[in-house]
Amino acid sequence: MTSSRPDAGSFRDRSGRVFLLDERVYRTVMPVAAADFEFVRSTGLIDALIAEGRLIQETIADREVLGEVGRKARYVLEHPRLPYVSYPYEWPFAALKAAALLQLDIHLAALKRGVTLSDASAYNVQFRGARPLFIDALSFRRYVEGDYWTAHRQFCDQFLNPLLLRALLGVPHNAWYRGSLEGITAEEMSALLPLRRKLSWNVFTHVALQARLQRGTQRDDKALARAQARKLPLIGFQQILRGMRNWIARLEPKVSGKTVWADYAREHSYEDEDERRKRQFVAEFVAARKPQMLFDLGCNTGDYSKLALDSGAGYVVGFDFDQHAVQAAFRQSSAERLEFLPLILDATNPSPDQGWAEAERAGFTRRSPADAVIALALIHHLAIAKNVPMDQVIAWIVAMAPQGVIEFVQKSDPMVQRLLQLREDVFDDYDQETFERLLAGRASIVKSVEVSTRGRRLYWYRRD
Amino acid sequence: MTTDIHERPTRGAAAGLGARRSALMVAALLFHSAPSHAYLDPGTGSIILQGLLAGIAVALGVARAYWQRIKAFFARADSEIAERNDPTSPTEESKAKSPQ
Numbered sequence: 001m002t003s004s005r006p007d008a009g010s011f012r013d014r015s016g017r018v019f020l021l022d023e024r025v026y027r028t029v030m031p032v033a034a035a036d037f038e039f040v041r042s043t044g045l046i047d048a049l050i051a052e053g054r055l056i057q058e059t060i061a062d063r064e065v066l067g068e069v070g071r072k073a074r075y076v077l078e079h080p081r082l083p084y085v086s087y088p089y090e091w092p093f094a095a096l097k098a099a100a101l102l103q104l105d106i107h108l109a110a111l112k113r114g115v116t117l118s119d120a121s122a123y124n125v126q127f128r129g130a131r132p133l134f135i136d137a138l139s140f141r142r143y144v145e146g147d148y149w150t151a152h153r154q155f156c157d158q159f160l161n162p163l164l165l166r167a168l169l170g171v172p173h174n175a176w177y178r179g180s181l182e183g184i185t186a187e188e189m190s191a192l193l194p195l196r197r198k199l200s201w202n203v204f205t206h207v208a209l210q211a212r213l214q215r216g217t218q219r220d221d222k223a224l225a226r227a228q229a230r231k232l233p234l235i236g237f238q239q240i241l242r243g244m245r246n247w248i249a250r251l252e253p254k255v256s257g258k259t260v261w262a263d264y265a266r267e268h269s270y271e272d273e274d275e276r277r278k279r280q281f282v283a284e285f286v287a288a289r290k291p292q293m294l295f296d297l298g299c300n301t302g303d304y305s306k307l308a309l310d311s312g313a314g315y316v317v318g319f320d321f322d323q324h325a326v327q328a329a330f331r332q333s334s335a336e337r338l339e340f341l342p343l344i345l346d347a348t349n350p351s352p353d354q355g356w357a358e359a360e361r362a363g364f365t366r367r368s369p370a371d372a373v374i375a376l377a378l379i380h381h382l383a384i385a386k387n388v389p390m391d392q393v394i395a396w397i398v399a400m401a402p403q404g405v406i407e408f409v410q411k412s413d414p415m416v417q418r419l420l421q422l423r424e425d426v427f428d429d430y431d432q433e434t435f436e437r438l439l440a441g442r443a444s445i446v447k448s449v450e451v452s453t454r455g456r457r458l459y460w461y462r463r464d
Numbered sequence: 465m466t467t468d469i470h471e472r473p474t475r476g477a478a479a480g481l482g483a484r485r486s487a488l489m490v491a492a493l494l495f496h497s498a499p500s501h502a503y504l505d506p507g508t509g510s511i512i513l514q515g516l517l518a519g520i521a522v523a524l525g526v527a528r529a530y531w532q533r534i535k536a537f538f539a540r541a542d543s544e545i546a547e548r549n550d551p552t553s554p555t556e557e558s559k560a561k562s563p564q
Contacts (some may be wrong), residue, residue, distance in 0.1 A: 150506045152507075152510045152514060153509070206513070210513045214508060235521065237514075
């Protein structure tokens with residue numbers, strides 16, 4: 001038997017941990033958490049949330065499956081494996097907002113059954129397509145009359161403040177969040193916001209006042225003792241959660257999403273003959289290979305991701321660094337309930353292994369490979385706009401999946417010309433012949449077709 | 465524990481009851497302590513803030529409950545007056561006269 005390995009991101013809560021064994025996911029429930037575990041399951045909350053598709057499924061497994069580790073636990077649960085694990089710093093605004101609302105809705109539903117949540121970590125929410133799913137079966141605890149919302153500060157750091165950064169200041173949360181894995185604190189947010197923003201009741205209380213109270217009472221043991229002695233009535237707890245929910249439901253990125261979406265819709269016309277040929281080739285590739293997991297690099301608004309799903313792909317993860325495009329893609333996936341998860345990613349600086357021991361949150365490469373990859377209209381952005389040598393671009397894509405489709409865009413193409421407009425053309429080796437030679441050096445070219453009169457060409461490769 | 469009694473009170477007598485219970489509950493909670501089972505540090509700022517927000521929420525809840533009771537009182541008085549004065553309100557006499 002292969003031995004199980006603990007998931008590197010699950011160590012904070014002593015109630016239990018996640019273990020991976022032979023591609024299966026197990027969770028231990030330690031004796032210290034057994035009473036809460038049993039009580040919470042007796043309320044019917046867990047079954048209800050699973051039935052609604054809001055909580056990950058769980059079945060009680062044989063403890064022996066984890067050997068020594070399992071014997072120390074009171075229970076061992078098995079969870080279904082998620083198609084792809086993503087992190088809040090890779091989510092578009094709409095995804096972070098959907099995750100925040102799920103967290104609050106679950107907490108409100110839990111309180112009705114005498115259950116509360118011990119934390120509010122954004123990493124406890126994952127996505128299936130654009131549908132948020134709560135994955136921490138051990139966040140649930142028995143609610144005791146008077147309990148505070150222990151995770152209020154964590155909720156603000158990991159959901160509220162990153163959303164406000166975009167909604168109030170127009171700055172996407174992703175880069176900051178990636179550098180600061182626990183989110184943005186009230187003190188930091190408060191320092192950034194102009195006074196007029198703090199005049200709103202919600203911003204004033206949850207950001208400015210919280211920051212002030214936190215600063216003012218940090219070394220004040222008396223204030224802490226006073227706070228601990230006071231209790232929060234249930235009605236107040238629910239009111240705070242509802243208020244937060246209503247507020248977050250109204251938040252939108254500062255630049256109106258609608259205009260941008262409309263612009264993208266206009267730019268993407270399928271009447272185009274080039275577009276039609278390109279779609280046909282991609283559809284043929286996907287239909288022939290039927291990949292379970294397909295990566296769409298430079299997915300834009302997800303047109304080709306959707307095409308891939310329609311052609312027989314099981315699940316598509318799209319990556320793009322354009323906030324508006326990924327936001328639009330996410331909304332479409334959400335509206336049509338697609339098996340498509342669009343994420344923010346800068347190909348020249350993908351998410352690294354990071355967090356505790358540089359392993360807590362897996363980097364982009366550690367979450368590969370996919371069964372197939374498509375990289376359409378991407379090469380020139382990396383090889384010309386970002387100066388990455390073409391051989392390295394090809395190596396990176398080919399390493400990501402054993403087969404795929406790559407589009408090569410000629411230097412004469414207006415899109416490439418635009419990239420070169422204000423700079424010297426130092427790319428002597430950027431031509432079709434070199435591209436073909438380099439790709440052939442790393443994989444077999446199964447098929448290629450010219451998809452535009454301007455010389456855009458698609459290559460179907462297979463790694464040997 | 466029961467949660468249903470804390471649902472937002474609606475109107476009339478129920479509102480008064482909700483208000484009294486909320487007020488009693490606040491008083492009870494101030495002198496009652498419950499175990500904490502957090503593995504997170506909730507932060508003093510957040511705890512003090514929640515105390516303040518809860519106080520405001522409860523005060524508003526109580527005020528709303530009494531306001532509903534006052535409104536319900538006048539609404540009842542109004543409808544009684546309206547019933548007496550409204551010639552179109554169906555009476556046994558008018559029902560008997562209506563065509564079959």
